[in-house]
Amino acid sequence: MAIAFNLAICSIILLGTVVPSKPQIVPLLPIVPPNTFVIREPLVPVIREPLVPIVPLVPLARSQNQVQRQQSKSDDVLDSAPQPRSCSKCEQASYPQYISEADIQIVAKLETPKLILRYGHQVETHYAFTSDGYKLCLHRIPRPGAIPVMLVHGLMASSASWVQFGPSQGLAYILSQAGYDVWMLNTRGNIYSEERQTGRENDQDFWDFSFHEIGQYDLPAAIDLILLQTKKPSIQYIGHSQGSTAFFVMCSERPEYAAKISLMQSLSPSVYMEETRSPALKFMKFLTGGITVLLNFLGGHKISLENKIINMFREHICDKLIPSRICAIFEFVVCGFNFNSFNMTLSPILEGHSSQGASAKQFYHFAQLQGSSGFQKYNYGLILNKLRYNSILPPLYNLSLALTKVALHRGDGDWLGSESDALRLERSLPNCIENRNIRFQGFSHFDFTISKDVRPLVYDRVLNLCGSNR
Ligand SMILES: *[C@@H]1O[C@H](CO)[C@@H](O)[C@H](O)[C@H]1NC(C)=O
Ligand SMILES: *[C@@H]1O[C@H](CO)[C@@H](O)[C@H](O)[C@H]1NC(C)=O
Numbered sequence: 001m002a003i004a005f006n007l008a009i010c011s012i013i014l015l016g017t018v019v020p021s022k023p024q025i026v027p028l029l030p031i032v033p034p035n036t037f038v039i040r041e042p043l044v045p046v047i048r049e050p051l052v053p054i055v056p057l058v059p060l061a062r063s064q065n066q067v068q069r070q071q072s073k074s075d076d077v078l079d080s081a082p083q084p085r086s087c088s089k090c091e092q093a094s095y096p097q098y099i100s101e102a103d104i105q106i107v108a109k110l111e112t113p114k115l116i117l118r119y120g121h122q123v124e125t126h127y128a129f130t131s132d133g134y135k136l137c138l139h140r141i142p143r144p145g146a147i148p149v150m151l152v153h154g155l156m157a158s159s160a161s162w163v164q165f166g167p168s169q170g171l172a173y174i175l176s177q178a179g180y181d182v183w184m185l186n187t188r189g190n191i192y193s194e195e196r197q198t199g200r201e202n203d204q205d206f207w208d209f210s211f212h213e214i215g216q217y218d219l220p221a222a223i224d225l226i227l228l229q230t231k232k233p234s235i236q237y238i239g240h241s242q243g244s245t246a247f248f249v250m251c252s253e254r255p256e257y258a259a260k261i262s263l264m265q266s267l268s269p270s271v272y273m274e275e276t277r278s279p280a281l282k283f284m285k286f287l288t289g290g291i292t293v294l295l296n297f298l299g300g301h302k303i304s305l306e307n308k309i310i311n312m313f314r315e316h317i318c319d320k321l322i323p324s325r326i327c328a329i330f331e332f333v334v335c336g337f338n339f340n341s342f343n344m345t346l347s348p349i350l351e352g353h354s355s356q357g358a359s360a361k362q363f364y365h366f367a368q369l370q371g372s373s374g375f376q377k378y379n380y381g382l383i384l385n386k387l388r389y390n391s392i393l394p395p396l397y398n399l400s401l402a403l404t405k406v407a408l409h410r411g412d413g414d415w416l417g418s419e420s421d422a423l424r425l426e427r428s429l430p431n432c433i434e435n436r437n438i439r440f441q442g443f444s445h446f447d448f449t450i451s452k453d454v455r456p457l458v459y460d461r462v463l464n465l466c467g468s469n470r
Helices: 002-015 089-093 101-107 112-118 171-177 211-230 242-253 255-260 279-290 292-297 308-317 330-335 344-352 360-369 382-389 419-428 454-468
Strands: 124-129 135-141 148-152 181-185 235-240 261-267 406-410 432-437
Touching: 101 112, 101 344, 112 135, 124 211, 135 171, 135 211, 148 171, 148 211, 148 242, 171 181, 171 454, 181 211, 211 235, 211 242, 211 255, 211 360, 235 242, 242 255, 242 261, 242 360, 255 261, 261 454, 279 308, 279 330, 279 360, 308 330, 406 419, 406 454, 419 432, 432 454
Parallel strands: 148 181, 148 235, 235 261, 261 406, 406 432
Antiparallel strands: 124 135, 135 181
């Protein structure tokens, strides 16, 4: 009976046979015939070439900054490695605090490297190849000889998370100005890392991954590339959301990599998710409970942007008084959105760089963690678990292997990170040096990259920790 009910709901959601239950909400997007796993264009199509020539918003300090080198020579001149320093007031003042209306429209459509150039910084693009057949793109604001810091974005995001709103607010620029060599990874499946390699050509194979594979293969490949390019013994790591989750997977599955990270900072540590408040994740968990097998049949797929879950849960982030296209963006519907701390004038930029690609399995895996007390591998159902893990339950990740120094930053408005879950993570980690609550009521999941006050609330402390844990 319960199974049949689940099955019925599941087909409504996944196969799109019935119109969502609350059709009175006027859709903000053009209606498309209900159909799952159809890949649609992003809300604002990201154009590969800029409409106008790139004119930096700020004068370039050095003329050679304009050169975009593709693959940097490994013997980059190690000229006078700058020592990291804290950002001085005068340095901040040389960058505009505000972006003009015209620039907003342009920046919204630029890919990360062009966006960085436009904001007046040098950029390089590098590629790392994973041992299981993915080609990952890293964007770098180079500072040869300086301490490398790798930034890893969250679910459905990209390297643009760290640079989209310009030098006064983007963590990548702030770190670069403070004297670090900044590397931004794009994990498998997002628009910068979607090239099909041999053996991964078909959809089913390509999209068959969760954050487990990102931790097991993507992070080690990226870390090795950076160590090779910079000839440094270790790097620092900053991860937002899934960028944190995958880090702890890596430490459990490839513990030798913990020693290659001198400090890990987690912005919204999404590891233990017993008290997750996301209505959409709770719902997905409810679905995966009884009929994992059906979901497994749907396994390797790109997440569908017009998934019914968006329509069902949209009112949880927006009421009818806030008519914003943001209310229709998948990740904000799932993870929450704080309209009070985001400068809505910048919405076109946010829309242009959101929903950059993810697999359905990533969401299912997070949904499985929801409400459960453990941090465990993907649940394939009893039989497949037995075959794969030799255990009917998915094995737990071993957090005691994460020997890296770790600092946790969490917000009390974060649907994915409750205080008790963060506390439990802190206690599970052998070397947690800080577990910090952001002092701002309602600080939410995406505020770590988009809040207009993110710099004083979060990044100043992040920078401090970077400096004192070199
Ligand atoms: C929001 O951003 C716009 C465009 O950069 C700027 O003009 C405006 O002053 C900002 N508002 C706030 C409250 O920061
Ligand atoms: C986790 O790793 C620690 C350290 O190597 C080890 O002592 C412990 O037995 C492991 N736990 C499990 C459940 O494998």
